[in-house]
Amino acid sequence: NAGVMQNPRHLVRRRGQEARLRCSPMKGHSHVYWYRQLPEEGLKFMVYLQKENIIDESGMPKERFSAEFPKEGPSILRIQQVVRGDSAAYFCASSPDQTYEQYFGPGTRLTVT
Amino acid sequence: GEDVEQSLFLSVREGDSSVINCTYTDSSSTYLYWYKQEPGAGLQLLTYIFSNMDMKQDQRLTVLLNKKDKHLSLRIADTQTGDSAIYFCAEMRSSNYKLTFGKGTLLTVNP
Numbered sequence: 670n671a672g673v674m675q676n677p678r679h680l681v682r683r684r685g686q687e688a689r690l691r692c693s694p695m696k697g698h699s700h701v702y703w704y705r706q707l708p709e710e711g712l713k714f715m716v717y718l719q720k721e722n723i724i725d726e727s728g729m730p731k732e733r734f735s736a737e738f739p740k741e742g743p744s745i746l747r748i749q750q751v752v753r754g755d756s757a758a759y760f761c762a763s764s765p766d767q768t769y770e771q772y773f774g775p776g777t778r779l780t781v782t
Numbered sequence: 783g784e785d786v787e788q789s790l791f792l793s794v795r796e797g798d799s800s801v802i803n804c805t806y807t808d809s810s811s812t813y814l815y816w817y818k819q820e821p822g823a824g825l826q827l828l829t830y831i832f833s834n835m836d837m838k839q840d841q842r843l844t845v846l847l848n849k850k851d852k853h854l855s856l857r858i859a860d861t862q863t864g865d866s867a868i869y870f871c872a873e874m875r876s877s878n879y880k881l882t883f884g885k886g887t888l889l890t891v892n893p
Contacts, residue, residue, distance in 0.1 A: 711883035760824060769813045769874055773825040
């Protein structure tokens with residue numbers, strides 16, 4: 670059973686470009702969570718999604734950030750017009766229904782130049 | 783202040799026990815977790831404990847929870863160099879599914 674998969678593992682974007690981060694949950698998991706880790710910080714919750722639904726986006730910046738988890742395919746975290754402050758590691762986690770166990774992917778390290 | 787606090791560094795000798803401490807502020811925390819992060823890697827779920835428990839043991843790992851003092855600890859017996867990593871304490875409240883993390887404790891194991 671493959672774990673949570675994220676791609677790309679490393680992403681470099683120039684200021685003003687768009688970043689798309691992908692997350693494929695573990696097989697059988699229908700809940701996806703995105704977290705951001707700034708340098709020397711713990712992880713901060715961004716958004717919680719189930720298939721085709723955003724359940725809680727209270728940690729998402731109001732502008733430039735969006736997330737989706739379509740019926741088919743991976744979850745996507747999209748950052749428009751990136752700025753240097755968006756440089757961070759973005760982690761995706763997944764869980765099966767009705768449990769409190771979240772399993773994390775290896776992360777995407779975004780660098781904005 | 784932060785919801786979850788941990789000391790930032792711990793250094794031990796190989797073969798000794800390590801104890802990593804964590805405090806949290808929210809009395810409605812239902813689940814408390816320990817995750818391990820190796821350099822450049824994702825987070826590995828080590829163990830978690832329900833708030834109605836006070837101890838959980840899993841091989842070399844022992845988790846102790848003092849709910850009155852809102853204090854959580856992770857003890858690693860017979861610490862090995864492969865245990866060197868950052869250890870994150872996290873809590874989840876009963877009302878939602880968000881994990882709230884501490885800043886992590888860097889454990890260094892010296893041969």
